[in-house]
Amino acid sequence: MNKSITLILGPWMISLCLLTGAGSAIAAPVPEPVIVALGDSLSAGYELAESDAFPNQLKAALGKLGLGAQLRNAAVSGDTTTGGLSRLDWAIDGNVDLVILELGANDALRGLDPKGTESNLDMMITKIKARGIKVLLAGMYAPPNMGREYADAFNPIYARLAARHQIPLYPFFLDGVAAQPGLRLADGMHPNPAGVKVIAERIAPFVIKALAAK
Helix, strand or coil: CCEEEEEEECCEEEEEEECCCCCCCEEEECCCCEEEEEECHHHHCCCCCHHHCHHHHHHHHHHHCCCCCEEEECCCCCCCHHHHHHCHHHHCCCCCCEEEEECCHHHHHCCCCHHHHHHHHHHHHHHHHHCCCEEEEECCCCCHHHCHHHHHHHCCHHHHHHHHHCCCEECCCCCCCCCCHHHECCCCCCECHHHHHHHHHHHHHHHHHHHHCC
């Protein structure tokens, strides 16, 4: 008589079919989830080795939590939300389970209209979800030199979009890094390898929850 045992590893499962008699155990692993990082230089790994960039470090962080995953780097340094929207269709290619949407920092640095930023992100989320792909939205804050008025218009964008689309939000992509000189490159803006590691380890539990969400 055949028996099936399902082992649950986080949100992912491995099924084992146990055969009696002359049969043998056959493992049928569920394919690893495919995750795409769609962002700017913060995700792309500006001035870093590929192994130190966010996608690879996130893969390692997820592995420590027991989840194997395929990570794809679809981030482009200098990209704005307008650029991300224009390349969305070909940047997310093939079967994808989750998109980590990390865009908007360059919009704020350039002082672009927050209404346009929100509209672009809104359209990206809508298009990604229409393909049956889950979205984890990574938030960003306007730099202090842009002034209080601009920050008040820009900063609430991400929480508002997450609520509107009922998707998970990681409130601030640079959490734990932005105010730490030892975790940033000499330009004071981009994370160094140690900084990326902090980002990856902090966002990893959010990624797992996003994958498990219905």
